[in-house]
Amino acid sequence: MKVGIVGFGKMGMLHGALLNKIDGMEVAAITDSSRVIINAIRSLLPNIGHFMSYEKMIDHAGIDAVVITTPTFSHVPIALKAIKKGLHFFMEKPLGNTLSNAFVLEKALKGRPLVSMVGFHMRYIPTFVKGKELLTRNAIGNVREISSEIYVSDIFSPQKGWRYDPSVSGGGIVIDYTIHLLDILHWYFGEVTTVKAKVKSVYSKLVEDEVKAEFGFRNGLSASIISSWSIPGYRLPYCALKITGDNGSMTVNDHSVTVTDKNGSIAQRHTVADLYSGYYFDIAGCCYSLQMEAFARAIISKKHSSNILDAVYAQRLVDAIYSSSSRGSAVAFAGGPNEAS
Amino acid sequence: MKPLDLSVVEPVMLGDNQFFGVNHLSPDKGRAMEERFRDISEIKKIMYYAIDNGVNAVFFSTHPLVYQITDMMRADAALKKMSVYVNIPYISKYVRMLSEKGMERTITTMLLGEKGLMRKMAFIMRGGISLARGNYLELANCLVDVEMGPFYDLNVKAIFLHDALTGLAIGYDMVNVIKNFYQYIRRRYQVIPAFGTLNYPLMADILKRAEIVRTLVMCGVNKKGYFMNPGRKACEEEFSRHSHAILAMSPLAAGSLKPEEAFEYIASLGTVKHIVVGLSSKEHADETFRIARKYFTKA
Numbered sequence: 280m281k282v283g284i285v286g287f288g289k290m291g292m293l294h295g296a297l298l299n300k301i302d303g304m305e306v307a308a309i310t311d312s313s314r315v316i317i318n319a320i321r322s323l324l325p326n327i328g329h330f331m332s333y334e335k336m337i338d339h340a341g342i343d344a345v346v347i348t349t350p351t352f353s354h355v356p357i358a359l360k361a362i363k364k365g366l367h368f369f370m371e372k373p374l375g376n377t378l379s380n381a382f383v384l385e386k387a388l389k390g391r392p393l394v395s396m397v398g399f400h401m402r403y404i405p406t407f408v409k410g411k412e413l414l415t416r417n418a419i420g421n422v423r424e425i426s427s428e429i430y431v432s433d434i435f436s437p438q439k440g441w442r443y444d445p446s447v448s449g450g451g452i453v454i455d456y457t458i459h460l461l462d463i464l465h466w467y468f469g470e471v472t473t474v475k476a477k478v479k480s481v482y483s484k485l486v487e488d489e490v491k492a493e494f495g496f497r498n499g500l501s502a503s504i505i506s507s508w509s510i511p512g513y514r515l516p517y518c519a520l521k522i523t524g525d526n527g528s529m530t531v532n533d534h535s536v537t538v539t540d541k542n543g544s545i546a547q548r549h550t551v552a553d554l555y556s557g558y559y560f561d562i563a564g565c566c567y568s569l570q571m572e573a574f575a576r577a578i579i580s581k582k583h584s585s586n587i588l589d590a591v592y593a594q595r596l597v598d599a600i601y602s603s604s605s606r607g608s609a610v611a612f613a614g615g616p617n618e619a620s
Numbered sequence: 621m622k623p624l625d626l627s628v629v630e631p632v633m634l635g636d637n638q639f640f641g642v643n644h645l646s647p648d649k650g651r652a653m654e655e656r657f658r659d660i661s662e663i664k665k666i667m668y669y670a671i672d673n674g675v676n677a678v679f680f681s682t683h684p685l686v687y688q689i690t691d692m693m694r695a696d697a698a699l700k701k702m703s704v705y706v707n708i709p710y711i712s713k714y715v716r717m718l719s720e721k722g723m724e725r726t727i728t729t730m731l732l733g734e735k736g737l738m739r740k741m742a743f744i745m746r747g748g749i750s751l752a753r754g755n756y757l758e759l760a761n762c763l764v765d766v767e768m769g770p771f772y773d774l775n776v777k778a779i780f781l782h783d784a785l786t787g788l789a790i791g792y793d794m795v796n797v798i799k800n801f802y803q804y805i806r807r808r809y810q811v812i813p814a815f816g817t818l819n820y821p822l823m824a825d826i827l828k829r830a831e832i833v834r835t836l837v838m839c840g841v842n843k844k845g846y847f848m849n850p851g852r853k854a855c856e857e858e859f860s861r862h863s864h865a866i867l868a869m870s871p872l873a874a875g876s877l878k879p880e881e882a883f884e885y886i887a888s889l890g891t892v893k894h895i896v897v898g899l900s901s902k903e904h905a906d907e908t909f910r911i912a913r914k915y916f917t918k919a
Contacts, residue, residue: 296791300822306792315727319756324792512651514640552844552873557851561818562787 280578281307283342285333285357286349287316290371290398293563294346297571300560304575308340333357337364344368344394344578350441351448352376355384358395362387367394369574373458374590376449378598381591388587394577396570397590401459401518402466403566403573405554410520410531411467418538418547419524425468425502429460429518433508437484444485451486453478454597457506460518462593464504467520470497474599475609481509492600493609624812626865628777629836630677630703631916632909633867634670635898639663640683653900660688667699669902673909677703677777679896682710682767690770700774705896707780707816707838708767727751727759757800764804778812778836779805786815790822799830812836816869819849821858834863841868841892843877843885859891867894879911887915 282298284291287309295306308328309320320329330336337345337360345361347354347370355375361368374397375381388395401407414422441447442455465471476492489507496502519532527540537548558568577584595612603610639657657663667678680686693699717726727747750758768779781789781801789797798815805813814836817823823837839855840847847870848855859866872882879897886892895916899905 292788296788299791299793315751318754322754322756323794323797327792512654514654550874550876552842552846552870552876555844555846557845557854558849560787560791560822561847561849562791563784 280304280343280575281341282344282346283308283310283328283333283336283340284346284348285310285336286347287311287320288348291346291348293567294348294369294571296562297560297568298346298575301572301575303579307342308336310336334360337361337366342366347371351454352441352446355380358384359387362391362393365391365393367574367578369396369398369571371398372462372590372593373397373449373454373597374587374594376447376454378594381594385587385591388585392583393585394574394583395585395587396574396577397586398570399459399462399586399590399593400564400566400570401463403569404533405556405565406531406533406536406549406551407463409536409549409554410529413529413536413538413547414467414522418527419522419529420526422468422500422522422524424523425464425500425520426505427460427464427502427518427520428505429457429516430506430510430513431456431508431516432511432513434482434488435509436482438482442486443483448486450597450601451478451480451483452488452506452508453490453600454594456508456516457490457504457600458593458597460504460506461596462589463518463520464494464502465589465592465596467522468496468498468500468502471495471596471599471612472497473609474596474603474612476504476600476603478600478604481507487604490600490604492603494596621806624806624835626812626834626836628703629812629865629867629894630675630777631894631918632675632912633677633679633703633705633894633896634667634675635679635869635896636681636683638898638900639666639689640681640685656900657685660685660692663689664692664696664699665902666900666905667693667702669899669905670909671698671702673905674913675909676701677705679705679707680771681707681782682713682770684710684713686710687770690774694773702775703777704771704774705778705780705814706768706771706776707782708764709782709785710767711782711784727763757796760797760800761804761808764801765808768809776809776811778814779809780814780816780836780838783816783818783838786817786823786826787819790817790819790826793826795826795830798826798832802830802832802835814838814867818847820855820866821850824858824862824864827864828862835865836867836894837864838867838869838896840870841866841886841889841895842871842873842882844873846870846873846876856889856891859889865894866892867896868892869896871895871897879908883911883915 280303284295298304299306306327310330310333311317317329328340344367347357354370358368358370471494473495478487479489481488488509492504494502522529529538535550538546540546558565561568599610599612638653747762802813816838820839845852868886871886897908899908
């Protein structure tokens, strides 16, 4: 299967390298708008086709799938072009810079037997997978309380670039980064019914740098969420959930899962080193390898597979956070499937 | 070129992750460490604990703090004598810059980031000419020199290409990038060109195709198989098939193994003669290095 990459930045390079080492997959073409990148590809990767327009690559490169790793505003237009041509696609999160954009893509995919994947890689981090498994096995009894956080020390002055221009990116930390945690909460605890949130800009001029939110779930649970990219001490991104149940509590983060019993003694602990099982190829974290393997396997086995509904759901949660914050009150979140309009 | 002398590589090295707040098991601990080691004299203490325990080698990435650390080492007779193993580039810095600035501005920022006006001018000329001529391997060499800037007048023994970059080279099968790095480091620095990897069998394969049959390779080696891809057994088998010297990283599997058990396993393989280990207290240093030196001694 031949793959084309649109946007050869760090994520495009990473996903392409991972795909290239899977039997039956091959990066055959790359699109980038930078002349330097195109010249570097021509010089260092002479066997890979290079394009400055994704339309041309999709039409002429003879590819079966596209990896979309461009600034957010262009995700949906590129994916629509891929769908029209009958190509499978992987795109980085978030799906689009607006919810209506996300709905357009959801609608366009309906009834198309294509593999589509949005890059919610945290679902492939072994500790979060283990956490989900322990919850499903009722390791702490009935869940009563959830608190969660996701941080990175990134923004300590006004920034330039597309990420900080909401007309291109769709927003700040919530759509760019907190969205991973929102997806994990949806995955762990199901449908959300109420969202109350407050976003705050600390250093950025046009986008938010922090958010505090409270989710109510259909099953009666509630979860608190705190997220910031303007907090010191988190050179590497960090996400953690603390879940309290009738029989104990569980903390899950990127590094470990720990279950404590009612007396506070550790009942089980699984570190990332314990859960690391050896992967076909690891460049920047096994979660990315597992993600690309899942994408490739679905294409090769011709299994229709898509996480588009989850991706749109996460985007709806982002939208609800922005809308609750601007209204200054909780908003009801329509449960059930996404409503493409 | 003369064959590489790998006998100069020390059996035990002090790692640097703890200085920069990397703790794979406990981010809270990592943050506390980062705070503590902002005070350079704390780093100096740890380096002296290593020397007191007979460990005279230190492994560094090119974290922004490294300028202060290398200044401190040059000013101290004992630290100046230590062997230095450098891992380039400091990948978080590039990842952050690439997200914010894109490729072109990252390259220019790196070249401009060089200290001293004359060096800065020279780098801009050399980098600019390489870029204009489309000579990307020469541009990469230019960035190697930028990264090596802080290590002048120190006893550098080897320069490692970071595992994320060898990963990309493997993924896109860029044999010439690997070969260029090897040749440039030997020619320009006359030290051991070394390679970090999380994927030893794939690394050994690309090295072979780059006609590099014997050098220093750093990869995950530990009883848990952490960072050993595609698996512990496959890596163990591959170690004995090649003549590379193996430097075990994550020997304690990110702190989840006790030193005795961990080092006994690595030594029992018979193929891995070097380890790098990070630590942050005198007690920890005394214990870990004592056990390490029991299993890893200079041949």
